[in-house]
Amino acid sequence: MTKIHEPLFHLAKNSNVNPRRKWALRGIVFVISFFVCAIVSVGLTGKGMDYFFKYFFEGLFGSERNAWNLFHETAILLLIALAVTPCFKMKFWNIGGEGQVLMGCLGCAVAINFMGGKVSDAATIIVSIILAIAFSTVWAVIPALFKAKWNTNETLLTLMMNYIAVCLVNFFIKSVATSGTGILVFSNGVVGSIFGNEFVLKIIVVAVLTTLMAIYLKFSKHGYELTVVGESPNTAKYVGIKTKAVIIRTLVLCGVLCGIAGFLLISATNHSINDTSVGGRGFVGVLISWLGQFNPIFMAIMSFLVVFIERGSNALANGGISLGESYPSIMTGIFFFFIIAVEFFVNYKFVFREDLQAKIDLCTAKIKGVFSKKKQVEEIENSNKASDSVSEEIVEEAVEESAVTVEENEEIPSTEDVEEKEGK
Amino acid sequence: MFVALITQAIRFSAVFLYGSTGETIIEKSGHLNLGIPGIMCFGAVGGCLGANMAYNAGMSNFMTILIAIIFAMLFGGAMGLLYGWFTITLRCNQNVTGLTITTFGAGVFGFWVTLMGEQGVRFYRASRAFTAPMFGEVGSDWFSTMFLSHGTLVYVAIIIAVIAAIVLKKTRTGLSLTAVGENPAAADAAGIKVIKYKYVSCVLGAAISGIGGAFYLLDCTRGSLEPGVIEGMGWLAVALVIFSLWRPGIGIFGSFIFGLLYIAPNYINGVDFATKEILKIIPYAVTVVVLIVISLFNKRETQPPAALGLSYFREDR
Structure with missing residues (x-):
């Protein structure tokens, strides 16, 4: 008789894990990743732990403005993550959030540039919202149409369209300001502060949209349909869901949210446009949506944590020792590596x-x-x-x-x- | 001017060729690595460190280039290994992992550039080993200038691409790799070591892409450090993979076209900046058109690997 070699252990899918345990695991990993960031920072600066904590937390909560900034950055990031979430739930890998939001920015900027100061601010704002939504919806629907019609690979198509959007924004800036630094600044026709606070508006808008999206995904027929299309296209076909219509409808929704994000970024935050106005938030939004399990509440937590790390390390990089602009990217990278890796331990178990x-x-x-x-x-x-x-x-x-x-x-x-x- | 344009286009095409050959090898195993820009940044850091070390030790041009390549491959390959560990062993989402690697790699590169700037480390001298023509002094006629006046790494890029094309198309290894990318379960059943193939292709592809980043800094910019540019070139390399229909052989010509389109705006006089921005769209727009056309004809030979972007778990049904 030959002896069969049996491996020491193999992997199996862990389907029914207690969700509380899952989140406990994620929480622990977040704390670990934070301390790894701290250790790396200590190694790079050559200063002690207290130095790290001092600058990190001062940058986050040191002043009222910093604290507001933390929450409003979270809101913008969450909005972009919300926009791409229905696409992902449908297994439509839309990594073009960056380009779609940037097109929203462009639409908004076009409206402000040609109307700002000439008509009333209210009219400018309304037109800029409409144009922002129109631009980014077009940008989101193009890949959806090709996906629905010819099953074009949407990951690669949306990726390419990001860069076309960057070029279009540069084209607009260069054609409006022929000799400039590549940044177009607006003074008229933008949303200023409300109740004497420039941050509240965005946080309220995003809070409302998050709630609506949670309801849409969980309780509406649309949300159910797009989940079915994502889980099993054949089932969707047999029960009579019009797959093509669902794909296009979902991407329209994504475009509308991206348009709102673009409008908020240009008209309510930056009051200027350049090719890095979105600043990688489109890609980070993709990560947040996936790591938040497509659940708006978890995504809110996740985007807060990302902004927490990013702004904290940014403050550290501009603190006593200059570490350069790229430093926060290293820290967020480390953070994401940890959070991604933990998914494995949540989803699989070892069978010995x-x-x-x-x-x-x-x-x-x-x-x-x-x-x-x-x-x-x-x-x-x-x-x-x-x-x-x-x-x-x-x-x-x-x-x-x-x-x-x-x-x-x-x-x-x-x-x-x-x-x-x-x-x- | 025309000769100068073509010469520069060939020179820049090597960056795209390294990136796209590496990414093609990775994608053939069914892994869409969106971390290529980050990996190229890492390779650039490694290559520059290696070249500087070898130059300071007073080594010959050949040794300087060799050590730079080895360092670039080590740095790139390390990131490839990280990507592989996340996507193959831990079965994490490939897009998410890739984007994280890009964020991280670009961050490390930017940080390193700042650090080098502060410390006053320059790579101009070390880069002379790379810009020196491989075939020594050649004539100044148009043919020699266009094709024979480049540094060693330009020719290495073409050689690697040709080898990759032959291996993928003609050998059993290439066939097995294609099988892994098309249907890993079937390949596994046929006795192909799927995990091994995936790991080797992820690490090797990343190592090759890493050379691209080092080449850009040490040859194209002659050792001056520019943050942010390599990332954009990395995305173009990913686009080139689609443009070349997952074939490194076509990639050689594709990279030339991309190189031409990339530097052409600098050689065109009499147009304003805005028009130049529109010209920059062309490589991406062409890729989009190619992507749509291949899906439109839906021919089997021109499709992306069928299992691209999906994790393989043996016990899945």
Whole structure:
């Protein structure tokens, strides 16, 4: 008889994990990644931990303006992530968020450039919203049309369209300001501050849109349809969902949200446009959407964490020792590596070879036995202290007892036991 | 002027060719690596460090180039290994991992450029080994200037692309790699070591792309450090893979066209800046057209690898 070699362990999909455990794991990993960022920063600056924490947290919460900035950056990032989420749920890999938002910026800038100062500000703002939405919707629908009609690879198409958008923005800037630095600044026809605060508007808009999107994805027929198209195109076909219409409809929605994001960026935040107005937020939005499990609430948490790392390290880079503009990218990169890697440990589990599994069970049983006995001992001790009259002998006896039970536990647990444990 | 234009186009085409050959090898194994821009940035850092070290040690031109290549491949390959570990072993989403690598790589490159600027490290002298013509002094006629006056790495790029084309098209290894990219489950059933193929192609492809970044800094810019440019060239390299229909052989000509389109705006006089911006769209627009046309005809030979972007898990049904 030939002996079959069985590997020590293999992987299996872990379908039913307690969501609370998942998020606990993610939380732990976030803390670890934060400390890795801290250690890297300490290594690069050559200063102590206190230096890192001082500049990091001062940049985040040092002044009222910094704190507002933290939340409003989160809002913008979340909005872009929200825009691409329905596409991803449909398994339409739209990595063109950058280009779509930039086209929104362009639409907004065109309106402000030609109308600002000539008509009333209100009219300019309305037209700029409409143009922003129109531009980015066109940009989002083009790949959808080709995907629906000829099944063109949408990942590569949207990626290319990002760069065409960059070139178009540069073309617009150069043709309006023939001799300039590549930045077009607006003074008229932009959204200023509301209630004396320039940040509140964006946060409110994004909060409302997040709620609406959560409802749309979870409770509406549209949201259900696009999930079905994503999970199983054949099922969608058999139950009579018009796949092509769903794809185009979803990308229109994405375009509208990107347009709003572009409008908020140009008219309500920067008051200027250049080819880096979106500044990579389109790509980060893709990451956030995926890492937030396409759930708007989780995405909000995730975008807050990203902005937390980014703004904190930005403050650090501009603090006592100049580390350059690229420093925050390194930190966010490290953060994302950790968060991506944790997905594996959430989604898969190791299944060990039977004899190895038995050994592991034994070890855990031992450890558990020791701990539970220790607990018992502690309880006894506490009760003793409370009653204040029992000698130490009983405690010692308890300890001896624990040793005995551990020995008893050394028997290899039967497979039934193991199954029972797994069932629990 | 025409001769100068073609000469420069061939020179710049090598950057795209390194990037696209590497990315083609990776994509053939079913992995869409959007981290190529970041990997090229990493390769640039490695190449410059290696070249500077070899130059300071007083080594000959040949050794300087060799050590720079090895360093660029090590740095690029390390990122490829990281990408492979995330997407092959940990089965993470490829787009997400790739974009993270691009963010990280561009960040490290930018940081390194700042650091070098502060420390006053310059690479002009080390870069002379790279810009020196491979065939020594050649005549000044148009043919010699266009085709024989380049640095060594331009020819290395073409050689690598030709080898990659032959391996992919003519050998059993290439066939197996294609099988892994088209249908990993079938390849696995046929006894091909899928995981091994995926890892080797991810690391090797990234290492080749890494040389591209080093080449750009040490040859095209003659050692002056420009942050941000390599990233854009990396995206063009990804576009070139589509343009060349996943064939390194076509990639040689495609990279020439991309190189021409990339530098042409600098050689055109009498047009304003705005028109030049429109000219920059052409490489991307052409790629979009190619992408749409291949999906329109839907011919099997010209499609992307069928399993592109999907993680392979043996126990999936």
